[in-house]
Amino acid sequence: MKPHSVIRHLLTGGLIRGAALLGALSMSLGSATAQNRMPGLATGLVPPNADQITWMERNVQRVGVVQFNTLGVQRVNTHRQARGMAMMGLRAVAHGTEALAQSTMTVAAAVDTAASVGTVLPSAVDNSTLPSFPPIRSQGSIGSCACWASTYYMGTHMLGLARGINSKNDADNTTKLSPKWCYNMINGGGDNGSWFTSAFDVMLKNGAPSWADFPYNTNYLEWSTDPAVWRRAISNRFNTSGQVTVMNTDTGVNNLKALLNNGYVCVFATNIYGWQFRAAGNDPSTTVDDAVAGKQVCFFVKSVPSGHAMTVVGYNDNLWSDLNRNGVVDAGEKGAFRIANSWGTGWGESGFAWIAYDALKSISAVSGADNTTREAGWWYNTAYYVTARASYTPALLGQFTLNTAKRNEINVQVGRSATTSTTPGTLWQSGALKNQGGAFGFLGTTSAVSGSFVFDLTDTIPAGGNRYYLYVADNRTGSPVALSDFRLTNAAGTAVGYATTATGIPGSADGSTARAYADFGSGPLPPPPPTDDHGNTLASATSVATPSNTNGVIETNSDEDWFKFVLTSRLQVTAKTTSSINTYGYLLDSTGTQLVFNDDTNGSNFQIVSVLNPGTYYVRVHTYNKASSGSYVLNLSSAPESLPEIRLRGANLEIASGDTTPATTDGTSFGSTTFVNGSGTAVDRTFTVDNLGTGDLRLTGAPVVNITGTGAAQFSVVSLPVTTLAASRSTTFAVRFRPLASGTFTATVSIANNDSNENPYTFAISGTGVVTVDDHGNTAATSTVVASLPTSRTGVINYGGDVDYFRITLSATGTVNLSTAGGTDVVGYLYNAAGTQLAFNDDGAGFPNFRIRATLPAGTYYVKVAGFNSTITGAYTLSLAR
Secondary structure (H helix, E strand, O other), X not given: OOOOHHHHHHHOOOOOOOOOOOOOOOOOOOOOOOOOOOOOOOOOEOOOOHHHHHHHHHHEEEEXXXXXXXXXXXXXXXXXXXXXXXXXXXXXXXXXXXXXEHHHHHHHHHOOOOOOOOOOOOOEEEHHHOOOXXXXXXXXXXXOHHHHHHHHHHHHHHHHHHHOXXXXXXXXXXHOEOHHHHHHHHOOOOOOOEOHHHHHHHHHHOOOOEOOOOOXXXXXXXXXXXXXXXXXXXXXXXXXXXXXXXXXXXXXXXXXXXXXXXXOOEEEEEEHHHEEEEEOEOOOOOOOOOOOOOOEEEEEEEOOOOEEEEEEEEEEEEEEOOOOOOOOOOOOOXXXXXXXXXXXXXXXXXXXXXXXXXXXXXXXXXXXXXXXXXXXXXXXXXXXXXXXXXXXXXXOEEEEEEEEOOHHHEEEEEEEEOOOOOOOOOEEEEEEEEOOOOOOOOOOOOOOEEEEEEEEOHHHHHHOOOEEEEEEEEOOOOOOEEEEEEEEEOOXXXXXXXXXXXXXXXXXXXXXXXXXXXXXOOOOOOOOOOOOOOOOOOOOOEEOOXXXXXXXXXXXXOOOEEEEEEEOOOEEEEEEEEOOOOEEEEEEOOOOOEEEEEEOOEOOEOEEEEEEOOEEEEEEEEEHHHOOOEEEEEXXXXXXXXXXXXXXXXXXXEEOOOEOOOOOOOOOEEEEEEEEOOEEOOEEEEEEEEEOOOOOEEEOOOOOOEEEOOOHHHEEEEEOOOOEEOOOOEEEEEEEEOOOOOEEEEEEEEEOEOOOOOOOEEEEEEEEEEEEOOOOOOOOOOOEEOOOOOEEEEEEEOOOOOEEEEEEEEOOOEEEEEEEEOOOOEEEEEEEOOOOEEEEEEOXXXXXXXXXXXXXXXXXXEEEEEEOOOOOOEEEEEEEEO
16 A cells, blocks of 8 residues: 555645646645655664765775676677677686676676677566565564565576576575565664665675575574584575676666666665656557556655665666656666565566656756755665675684673784694684674673674685684673683584584683684695586586487585587487486576576486578576586487477577467467457467478468367467478567457467477466456547536446546536545546646545546546556446536
8 A cells, every 4th residue: 555645745745736827726635755765664774874984995896897697698699699699709707707897897898798798688577586585574663674685586586597596486495585684783783774785794704594494584683603513504605796886877877777688687776755756658659668668666855864785686778757747768768777675566567667767867967857955865875785606615613612691892813823823823704703792691681691603714725724713702800701622623513624622611700701723633634625527617618529428416405507509410419317315407508598598308308409501609507497417418419400399489588399388478378468448459479480400391280270278269370471481591470369258368389390309399378357348438439428417427437447437517617626536546637628637636535546636627527436456346426526
């Protein structure tokens, strides 16, 4: 629901503007703002202090230019192909290395960026649709927004993007990071809110555990005292952090778009209660904005102190916000970023919203736009991000046990030296246990309890030597800390290296420092992380021949192996694995663009068969869901191909034969369409048939394209493919979805052909239809005539976006009172006979009903009733009186 109109009035400073109309017209106007505050949901972002600003200056890279990664190249070329442009052979860099710092701008000429190659980014990107982005959830009444944005949304997504993890299953909390981990560490021992970089410090040095390991709830004080949780968190240590600055300029906007095109998501700070929303317009000169027309977009931000952290997940250059309300698309009015909030799916557009590029400026670039009490949309004109490692296994861990009633008095550091010394050369500061968490024990109570913690000692190894130190400093007397254990372990938690108790154990400190150290003695160093037998990027791929058999090992769950092969002639290539582990396989072209994916064709192993032209190709191997490790053999073979090889594509994406899961990305899901009174827009999808073989492909069915299944009657073939297709040629056919009834319908498309292993070629399609009868016309021409006043009319907003028109005629000048009653959130408009809007109101009759009072001369007028937004439906009663 919307905020109550009184709250809305207070949030916007209590200012209601009026408008003078020609003639003797007076009216009562309402204020329409969006859901920028919801009862029971907190914000919690606080500005950085001096120490945090210093930390940012030292640790957060300022982005100068953004290079393409493999996903970014793929998206650019898909965008170009959709517009009939040639693909570009762009160079792709490894994930996590895309952003070059402002200090390295001089080398930018040696890399491919959108600016350097003269290409354009896709006009729209939405990374919330990627498998790695988690479902929308709510922070509730806790002021933990910075950690929700940083850890749950950005951390989960960036880690999943680097490691191939699917986080979409809302019930599986093992794939999502816990925002409670960072927030409870950095909130100062109360629900005091936080700033991003304190969370970054923990994520970079201590990692973050899964939601399953440390579930989010209303307890904002407890820490985990389970060393296994700390070890698993360390395996998720993030790699680097960065910031995109000058977001109030085209340079900043373009750099952020380039990162988003590469699959990144970023976080930002804003005064959320100052967000001003209106519906996006529909540019009459194009259809590319139809999908976002009518969406609620923040078009500027008022100065209303209300610090809140959110996550930017995508952008759309086509979204139009008529900033000056002149009905004309002016320069600077197009484009918006897509935002994920941590207030649950009841906020905004199922938890998402849009903010116009122009809203990031303190003064609008559009003449005539509203600048009243306006501020730059994002604090410091900056967005922040972290990068994740494709895998991480620490070389050595230090596990220790402490007991204290006041955790905020202790600071724990580690160091290293030669065994001939008793003092470390330097001490390494963790992101955790550094005078944090308030005057509580480790469980967030006033009781002293023991807790076992684990720090990553890998960063101390460059200091040299086999003696490792633990320093526990207590900065105040009266509440001592006891140190009962310090041991060295490997990544699995097994003690390694020494046979006796660490020196200094047991120990204690009270306004002093407890020191302990442990030696490897005669024992060996823990084994280093497994050496990768094959590279895990395009640049480090292992070269193999065709034919060949290559042994491989997936050393860790997150590992993947890449192989490179070169063809000098057109051949049918088979790539497959044999192994006891479950493998995924990908075939990619020379730019790293995915051509084919396969899982389980060869038992639990993949098998890819594809006819390829001369060139360089890559095979990428990892385990199912990156959830296991083990060895395998990659078999690569080739043979001349003189047979047809059928392939089906939708939206330029391959549709596998036998596919039973319709998707919007490849056009097999037709989405939803509405027919009212028999009128509506049918949805057409064009599919491409490719012959990848060297022999003729013949489509032998009658009909050529056959649609069967329970929903077949809702679909029809509106254009047919050619029936004989020479090698390397393509043809298209089109399917139309025109629902005859309401519901979701599924059918199967079947194409009989002479490809022996894919005959018939089948795939599922689906569409959702809403077929209804409108109770009142949705234009002035079809309006319901109201013969006399006073009277009332019942109505229904039948579907999202429905409007109802009523026509009244006044024989003499007089005052009309128009209002609604009921539980449906509606707004009202008053127009004259020429269609000119005279009045608008929202909630004037008390939420959720409108009231318009206007003095009008004799004539014909129209009243329009509409839902507050495009999702509203329901009944209402309209009262019309004089």
